[in-house]
Structure formats: C-alpha cells, structure tokens
Amino acid sequence: MQDSDVIVIGSGIGGLTAAALLARYGKRVIVCESHTIPGGAAHTFRRRGFEFDSGPSFYCGLTSTGSLNPVKQVLDVLGESLESVPYDPLGLYHFPEASLPVYSNADLTREEIAKITPQGAKELKRFEERLLPLYDAMKGIPTLALRADWQVIPILIGRYLPSLLKMVPHLPLVQASVGSVMDATVQDPWIRRLIDLECFLLSGLKAHGTIAPEVAFVLGERSRAGVEYPVGGSAAIVKALVRGLERWGSQLLLGHHVEQILVENRKVLGVQLTKGEILKAPIVISNASIWDTYTKLLRPEDLPSSFSKAALNTPPVDSFMHLHLGIRADGLENLTGHHVVVHDSDKDITVPGNTCMISIPSVWDATLAPEGHHVVHAYTLEPYAGWERNDEYEHKKQQKAQTLYRALEQIIPDIRERVVLELIGTPLTHAYYLRRYQGTYGPAIQAGQGMFPGSHTPIQGLYRVGDSTTPGIGVPAVAASGILCANMLVK
Template sequence: QILNSTVQDPWVRRLIDLECFLLSGLKADGTVAPEVAFMLGERDRSVVDYPLGGSEAIIDALVRGLTRWGGQLKLGAHVEKILIEKGRVAGVQLRRNQRVTAPIVISNATLWDTYTHLLDPEDLPKTYRQEQLSTPAVESFMHLHLGIRADGLEGLTGHHVVVHSDDVDITSPGNTCMISIPSVWDKSLAPEGYHCLHAYTLESFAGWSRDGEYQDRKSLKSQPLYRAVERVIPDIRERIVLELVGTPLTHSHYLRRDRGTYGPAIAPGQGTWPSCHTPILGLYRVGDSTLPGIGVPAVAASGILCANTLVPAPIVLEFLKKYQ
C-alpha cells in the first residue's frame, strides 16, 4: 500500500520489489513495511558486513554463548521423534534408540518438518495440523559453488545481484541470481591465488528426482547461474578448479528442510506468522517458520522471543541489570 501510494517510477518500484524479494522471498506486496524500511536504510547507510571466518564464525560465537551459560551442544544427534506422553512433551527420541527426557523441547526444524516427521498426526489437533501444514512455502534453490583461479581479478568485488531480463518476473526461477565471492573480504576462505564463489537462484522443488536425467537437468539449470557469473567474471568457465552444483534435492537433503524451502510465504494481510507456542504442553518452536520470519537476524529474534516466554520477566530484568 505504501509503495503504491508513494512510488510511481517503474524502475524504482522494480528495485524495491527486488530488495524485498532478496530478503523475504516475496515482492513488496508480500513483505512487511519494517523489513522494506530496514533494507532500504541499509543500502543508504551501511557497508557490506561479512563475518571473518565465514558463517562458521557465527556458529562458533553462538556455541561460545551456549557453553558459557552451561549449555551443551550434541552434534550428530538426529531427532527421530518428539516424545509426547499424556498430551505433554516428554523428550526426544534420537537415532540409534537413544532417548533424551526433558519437560521442555524447542524445535528449530521448519514447521513442516516438525509437524510431519517429528510428531505423529494424532499428537496435534486435526484442524490445527491441517491449517499449519497448508502454510504456503517459498520455493527452493539451484546452487553453484565454484573454486576459481584469482589471477587478474584484483579489482573483484564480493557481492552481486544479476537480473537477466526486465521482461521476466524477478521471482521466476533463473531470472534473479545472487553471487557471493566471500574470499574477496576474507583470504582465509580460499587457498592463496584462488577465490571461492557461491551463486544461487530460486528453483521449484516439484519435478526433481534422482533419475537418469538428473545430471543433464542439473547442468541445464545451472546455466542461468553461469551466465550471471559471466557478467562479473567473463572468463569464469576457464578459471574453474572445483565445481559443485546443488539442486532443490541437495538443498533439502543437506539443510534437512521440507521441499528445500526458503521458508513460509506468509504475505501481510493473508496470514500471521506462528508464535513459539504449539498446542502441545512443553513443546515450543523457533526458527524461520515462526515470528518474525526468515533471515538470520529474524531467526535469532525468534530464539530471544522463545527464551523470554520461558523465563519469567523478573529474572530477565535481573539478568539485564547485571550484564548491561
């Protein structure tokens, strides 16, 4: 509504749509106003921030926080089921028959993974389950990961967005391609003399299977990404020393996300983001299919909202006073 009443220039409208799509997965009419304001504000005032050490450095910082407050991280602990006894949560069942009992369980898996794989249908009220599982989902992705020779690329910059055609919707698979070359900012991410590059574009999960045509389809669908990278590094194909192409099946498998989705497609006015509460006593949800939504800052906020729900306000206040 704000966009329609204030911005008439078609190019600027398309740019705002693009900015919204890059963050929320939806265009301006599907993105909440604060998110749009934040995006445009960042473009105006902020430089590109990149965590030295890559995304691993963010994980390491979170783990340091967890262990500092007595938490313990258990890796390689696939949860098969969330255990429910007499209508309330009792713990989790891990692979290889290991059971962890707990009065509170917080699921960080997507709503679809939590409600289809981790719970049995009868654990949830039928209409609630149906409603939740019918939440629209943003599509998945094609990925291109490359290791390339860096000679002659001295002026290279690290982040690019290529829209191939103005006549095609920006959300069409293959049309908008994002490119990151993080070794431009952090030399530790690639061997000396090389860069690592990641490019990705939206791609539907539907129709993908590991059949006889999988490799050909993979190659075909990676071409829009190659063409986008060629806009930045024209001789990219001659520079490749390592090539890894990922499909929606790869994305779904390694990130363990239902249909490899980017997250819920909940447009303002057409639905509200679920909170951390579930109908099951002691079971909570966090992550990008809960309020406030998709993206690392939003996901961190969902964890804070859940922690504040579980810890009484006087204790939070005492804590804030002690460490402010």
C-alpha cells in the first residue's frame, strides 16, 4: 500500500523542481515541508505589510527565451511563467577607495573599471574572453535534457552530438577553478580582488575555490539574458513551482516535518512524520542538506558508516547575520537595488562582517512594501559556532548587526532614523527557519579538491537534491539538481 509514487522531503527550489517535474511526468508526488511557508532558503515572509526575501534576490534569465536558466526551462514545461522587472546596473560594489557600478553589459562595467585601473580593465576583458566561450558551448545542451546517470550518454550522443563536439575544446575548463583562469590572465591586484569578490558572492569561496562553469554561467547569463527581479519576490518562483506541482496532480504538505526516512534492508520504504504518521513510497528524495540527511534523517545502522563520516566531513560555508528592515522611503528616489559593501581593504573579503550584501527589492517591485516605504535585506557571513540562546544573545545580536547598519549607512546615511520595522537574524535563526545544519550557506567544496556528491545514495530508492549535490549552490544550480534527479527516475 503506497501513499504516493514519490515523497520529497523539503520544498526548497531543488525539491520543488524535482517534485513538479515528476508530477509533470505522471508520477503521484507528495512534498513534505517542515515550515509553514514553502521555498526553503528562497522563501519570502510577511511582517506588517513588508514582504521580505529570506535569501536570494539576484536572478538572471528567469523570463527571456534565450536564457540557460534551468528555472525557466522547468516553468516552461510545467506551463507556468513569471512576471519580472529587468534592471541595470545590476548593483554597486563599494570598496573603501571607490564605488563601482556593475552593468549587465560587460563593456560598460569595464569602462567604469578603466577609470580606476586601465590595465586592470584590459586584463578583465582577457579573463572574460576565456570564460564566455564555455557559456556559449553550454547553450546547445539544455539542462532539461540531462539526467544524473549513465543514460545521459546515449541522449547526448543521439540528440546533441554537434553541441557536444563544440564542448570538447572547453572540457579542461569544466573542472578548472576560476583562480587558474585568473592566474593566466589577470595580474592587477584590484581586479583579482574583484574576481574573488564575485566568486565569493556566488559560491562562498574565492576564485581558487570556485569552479569555472559557475562563473561562466553567471557572466554569460547576465550579459546575454539580462538581470531581472521576479514580481512578488523569490516567493513568485516558489509559487509558480507549487502551482505547477498541483496543476499536474501532486501535493505539497506544509508544516509536515519528516522525523525519519524509513529503511529496511538498504531499501527505502517511506518517511515518518513528527506526529508518528507514516507515508509510504518506493522513492524518497531528500532536499535536506547532506549533513541533515545522513546524520538526522537516517539511523546510523541504515548507512555504511563511511557514508555518514564522509557527510560530516564535508566542510560547510559559514552561516549568516541578517538585517531585515522596513524603512520610510521619502527622498530616496533613484535608489539602486543591490549593493555590496567591503568595509576594510586590508582585511580579507571572507572575514565575517567585512563584506555585506544589501538588497532593496521594493525599488523594482513597489508592492513589497506599504506605500512610501522600502523593504531592505542586508546580510553577511557569520560563523555558527559560539551562538547560544543565553542571557548574552540579545546583546550579541544587536552588536553583530552593527556591521550591516554601517554598510547601509554608506547607501542611505540616515537609515537608522528611517527604520519602522527591524528584524535581526542570527545563525540560529537561519538554521531554525531553513532547517539547515548549522545554518550553512552550503558545502565549501574547493575546486580541484573534491566533487559535490551527486543525487545517488547507498540506499535503494533514496535520492538527494539541492545545494549539497551537483551542480552546487544557488537557485539555478539547485533547480538543475532537481531536473537531473527527476529525469533519472523516468524513462
């Protein structure tokens, strides 16, 4: 007696993508989500009329036809679409010595860079020219055609041979680090820090730790498909995937925390929910992180011990301090929506609190804040270790948020007087609401020093999707992981 064909644990973008596609392929799918709001790291929450993105706000190619974004490919086959607002410049990077507007059009950005370092601008062009052909080669093979097992080989050869051949000269780049491309093309220290910063924003690691295809994808998408913000915030993407899931006959159960994955003789049977209810299915897909899946959701005896050990040995990127603000918007016309502030050039950009990301999405979508107001999200990396809900907690929280306020003051000098709603999130908040091990951003797997683990597990019928599986962290990457897994489960 099965309750469904497939159970998906978690409604992050990876889980929802896999679930909705499998529903589209005719499977009966149940998604169990612990939280009362779907979307995981990409969920949007509402307080006193303000709609806050909990995480992502930077998107490329969500709606344009030429885009490589897997989210767009999945929404197309589900019969769903998004409304979005294109914008440019995509952001301002503020260093102590200069602020740099970054445009979708790389020529415009390089013109701005030439005002700071003319030689650096030329070197950056060489760097981009090395990476962009990889993006062009990727274009011929849609993610939607791929799967996470050997059966991808006949598909690639049978349907995509010309594109595959185009890819061959770029194969060495596929596993290369961005750092190796940078070493071969860029000497200028200012540009090297800029490249490190862009890699850090994407992967949580600097250039030598980040794989080249990740940056090639973003450079290509932002210059060729354009930067855009979904109307309604990240929730718009989540809602479109949920609509797709339901339209194709499957269901999402919110507030349904999975306590355990049920396994017998190394074969999955289903899941047990917190209240003891059991749901049975021959296939279970976990969208929980690698650490949570292998150490919390499975019993030690269900796994070869080498597996749980390897899972715990995967290094995590730090967690975050978040500052979510509702502010008065009077006099703030022509505000740019994205900013990155590096406080101190003598400190490494990865030092917690030194690099702060700011997003003000009501600049693009006024419905996210009450009239006359803006919604602000500022965040920076913060280690999980040392955080406890003790007597010190409130004080420490206020103190750690100051780096975010100082970053915001560079954009809106009187920000503190404008605040009508303040929410400060710590690594504990992040871990709690996102149900993520130590509130991590994702695995810190350095390029060249290991691969992201794939969807397979040693348990028959149990698979994994999300940012701790290939192809990695970020909304397009986790959507791709959902596609690879779903495709592998059908003929």
